[in-house]
Structures are given as structure tokens and as C-alpha cells.
Amino acid sequence: MPAPIFRIDHLTKKFGDNTVVNDLSLQIQTGECLGVIGPNGAGKTTTIRMCLGQTGPDSGSIEAFGLPIPAKVREAKKRIGVVTQFDSLDPDFSCAENLRVYGRYFGLPIATIDARIPKLLEFAALQAKANVRPGELSGGMKRRLSLGRALINDPDLLLLDEPTTGLDPQARHLMWERLKNLLQQGKSILLTTHFMDEAERLCDRLLVLDHGRKIAEGTPRGLIAAHLESDVVEVYGDGAKALAQQHAALAQRVETSGETVFFYLREPRPLLQALGVDHSVRYLHRPANLEDLFLKLTGRQIRDDA
Structure with a gap:
């Protein structure tokens, strides 16, 4: 090189x-x-x-x-x-x-x-x-x-x-x-x-x-690929936190930010099947991205300028 x-x-x-x-x-x-x-x-x-x-x-x-x-x-x-x-x-x-x-x-x-x-x-x-x-x-x-x-x-x-x-x-x-x-x-x-x-x-x-x-x-x-699971499911709504407790075992990691719960998974199908019959929340299924990487490595808390 x-x-x-x-x-x-x-x-x-x-x-x-x-x-x-x-x-x-x-x-x-x-x-x-x-x-x-x-x-x-x-x-x-x-x-x-x-x-x-x-x-x-x-x-x-x-x-x-x-x-x-x-x-x-x-x-x-x-x-x-x-x-x-x-x-x-x-x-x-x-x-x-x-x-x-x-x-x-x-x-x-x-x-x-x-x-x-x-x-x-x-x-x-x-x-x-x-x-x-x-x-x-x-x-x-x-x-x-x-x-x-x-x-x-x-x-x-x-x-x-x-x-x-x-x-x-x-x-x-x-x-x-x-x-x-x-x-x-x-x-x-x-x-x-x-x-x-x-x-x-x-x-x-x-x-x-x-x-x-x-x-x-x-x-x-x-x-x-090195730091994250392959899939993310974002769950929104009043029932999201209760659902997170109910289905936490389906994900490798679960994080909460405001009213949104983030499920980080390698196999999303079981969670998506459960969400498909639960109409109390909205959800988005997407691949993991750099924003997920940034938040995992540096945290979700707000930083003041230094």
C-alpha cells in the first residue's frame, strides 16, 4: 500500500x-x-x-x-x-x-x-x-x-x-x-x-x-456488521413499553427513547408476527444503520457542546 x-x-x-x-x-x-x-x-x-x-x-x-x-x-x-x-x-x-x-x-x-x-x-x-x-x-x-x-x-x-x-x-x-x-x-x-x-x-x-x-x-x-444486530424494529405508541417487557426475550437488545422502543434482532420474524396481531401500537422494521451504531457506541443522552 x-x-x-x-x-x-x-x-x-x-x-x-x-x-x-x-x-x-x-x-x-x-x-x-x-x-x-x-x-x-x-x-x-x-x-x-x-x-x-x-x-x-x-x-x-x-x-x-x-x-x-x-x-x-x-x-x-x-x-x-x-x-x-x-x-x-x-x-x-x-x-x-x-x-x-x-x-x-x-x-x-x-x-x-x-x-x-x-x-x-x-x-x-x-x-x-x-x-x-x-x-x-x-x-x-x-x-x-x-x-x-x-x-x-x-x-x-x-x-x-x-x-x-x-x-x-x-x-x-x-x-x-x-x-x-x-x-x-x-x-x-x-x-x-x-x-x-x-x-x-x-x-x-x-x-x-x-x-x-x-x-x-x-x-x-x-x-x-461488527457492532450491531442485522435488524431493528421500532415500536411506537402508548402500549410500546408494556409490549417491550412482554417480548424482550425475542430480541438481543431492547432500548427505550421517549415513547419509542427499539428492538435489535438477528431474527425479526417472531416479533413481527406478534406485532401483526397487536393493533395497539405502530411499528417500523428496517435494517440496522449508522445511526444505530452511533447511539450504541456513544449513548443516547444529549451532550452539551464542549
């Missing part, structure tokens, strides 16, 4: 007594999308900040294209594109001007930048908005412009920190299409996300973080 283009080894970061990133290691190959998922406060954004040299690690190492970070971060950034959680577009410049000014940060010739701007506006589906300022754009348009801006230096690696947060379904699907196109071009992506469907659609491999520590890693389907 060729050497990874990006590598983190035993990375640790503390803020006071709080260990935010705990002995984290990962690597990314050319053309690969690695997803990082975890609850609020799991250490995802702090990891991205260390990868960009914005926060120094307490121990461990980071390499991009064989260059150590933060020591050689300026050189490494020439081949990296970044989309942060929050809008960092310049409100005083038009869409085209945002791309042009950002390109100058990389020392690119004006002719090169101007040749790329129409293609990036087309990539972002913003050809008609070239002279419009970001304040006049929708949230989805701003995120697409941020992605287009991240590509002005034609990077080999993209670091994307929750790039589709706050977008409506149509905008998210368009972003997914654009990201898939980039992967097909051979670019690599490190993606943090809270959307499990996004992780399953885009990522070749997933890393699950909790309390700063890696607790699982593998392909989306491989992780589901």
Missing part, C-alpha cells in the same frame, strides 16, 4: 484538566474519504484545528504530504483546502471577489485565479451570483461558495468540518454530489459530520470519536 498523504500519530490535546483529544491516530490515502463522527465535545473540531496548525498538540505528530505540522504548515496548506463549521466569507466582496482574494493568499498568479473562478462558480452552481455579495445568498449557497473557495488552490486534501450543517435536504444532496465528484478526481477528504446518512454515502472509512478517544474504525458496513 502506498504511503498515506495524511497521518496523525498518538495526538493528544488538553485544555486544563480536560483531555479533548486522547491518543488519536489516523491516516488517509489518496482518493479516500475518511469520516470522523462523534457527539458534541468528542474532539472533532479541535482535531481539525490541530491539523491546520491553529492549535498546538500536547503530544503526538501530524504529517501532511510528508511535511510535519505545525512546523511546515504553511507549505502543507498549499495543497490543502478547508471548509470550517462557520461562515468565513468576506461580506464586503462579491462571490467572484471572495474567490479572487482567497486565491491571492496562496500566491497564485492573477491569470491562474481568473481562469479558475468561472469553473469554481459553475462547480458551486453559482454562475448567476458572481457579482452578488454573500449577505444576499441563502445558507446553502454560502456553503457551496465556501467549498468552491476551498478549491481555488486545486488542493489534494480537503478538511471539511461539518460542511452541510444547517442546509436543507436539496442543498445537502447537491453538496454530496459535488464532494463525490472531487473524490472521483482523486482528491482526498477528511470529513467531520453529525449526519449519519452523509457519512454512509461519502465515506470509505469511518472513525468514531468519544471523549477525544477513537472507539471504533472501519468501513460503514463493516462497523455495522
Whole structure:
């Protein structure tokens, strides 16, 4: 296997007594999308900040294209594109001007930048908005412009920190299409996300973080097969909890969240037969998915941002 283009080894970061990133290691190959998922406060954004040299690690190492970070971060950034959680577009410049000014940060010739701007506006589906300022754009348009801006230096690696947060379904699907196109071009992506469907659609491999520590890693389907039962039956309604007690022995695991009871099973037919004659509740039978994996590994309790 060729050497990874990006590598983190035993990375640790503390803020006071709080260990935010705990002995984290990962690597990314050319053309690969690695997803990082975890609850609020799991250490995802702090990891991205260390990868960009914005926060120094307490121990461990980071390499991009064989260059150590933060020591050689300026050189490494020439081949990296970044989309942060929050809008960092310049409100005083038009869409085209945002791309042009950002390109100058990389020392690119004006002719090169101007040749790329129409293609990036087309990539972002913003050809008609070239002279419009970001304040006049929708949230989805701003995120697409941020992605287009991240590509002005034609990077080999993209670091994307929750790039589709706050977008409506149509905008998210368009972003997914654009990201898939980039992967097909051979670019690599490190993606943090809270959307499990996004992780399953885009990522070749997933890393699950909790309390700063890696607790699982593998392909989306491989992780589901390794950690979960094959089938889930969700039961809703006033009688769901009583039914859970009555039929708990039919499932490998039973969990309750609000008025919903989740039956995790390897053989769903006996439970489905019992539910078929019980009209006091509603139910949904589906295959196990990444959301089930996330909740099993990190818990169902709400986390505050950390």
C-alpha cells in the first residue's frame, strides 16, 4: 500500500484538566474519504484545528504530504483546502471577489485565479451570483461558495468540518454530489459530520470519536456488521413499553427513547408476527444503520457542546 498523504500519530490535546483529544491516530490515502463522527465535545473540531496548525498538540505528530505540522504548515496548506463549521466569507466582496482574494493568499498568479473562478462558480452552481455579495445568498449557497473557495488552490486534501450543517435536504444532496465528484478526481477528504446518512454515502472509512478517544474504525458496513444486530424494529405508541417487557426475550437488545422502543434482532420474524396481531401500537422494521451504531457506541443522552 502506498504511503498515506495524511497521518496523525498518538495526538493528544488538553485544555486544563480536560483531555479533548486522547491518543488519536489516523491516516488517509489518496482518493479516500475518511469520516470522523462523534457527539458534541468528542474532539472533532479541535482535531481539525490541530491539523491546520491553529492549535498546538500536547503530544503526538501530524504529517501532511510528508511535511510535519505545525512546523511546515504553511507549505502543507498549499495543497490543502478547508471548509470550517462557520461562515468565513468576506461580506464586503462579491462571490467572484471572495474567490479572487482567497486565491491571492496562496500566491497564485492573477491569470491562474481568473481562469479558475468561472469553473469554481459553475462547480458551486453559482454562475448567476458572481457579482452578488454573500449577505444576499441563502445558507446553502454560502456553503457551496465556501467549498468552491476551498478549491481555488486545486488542493489534494480537503478538511471539511461539518460542511452541510444547517442546509436543507436539496442543498445537502447537491453538496454530496459535488464532494463525490472531487473524490472521483482523486482528491482526498477528511470529513467531520453529525449526519449519519452523509457519512454512509461519502465515506470509505469511518472513525468514531468519544471523549477525544477513537472507539471504533472501519468501513460503514463493516462497523455495522461488527457492532450491531442485522435488524431493528421500532415500536411506537402508548402500549410500546408494556409490549417491550412482554417480548424482550425475542430480541438481543431492547432500548427505550421517549415513547419509542427499539428492538435489535438477528431474527425479526417472531416479533413481527406478534406485532401483526397487536393493533395497539405502530411499528417500523428496517435494517440496522449508522445511526444505530452511533447511539450504541456513544449513548443516547444529549451532550452539551464542549
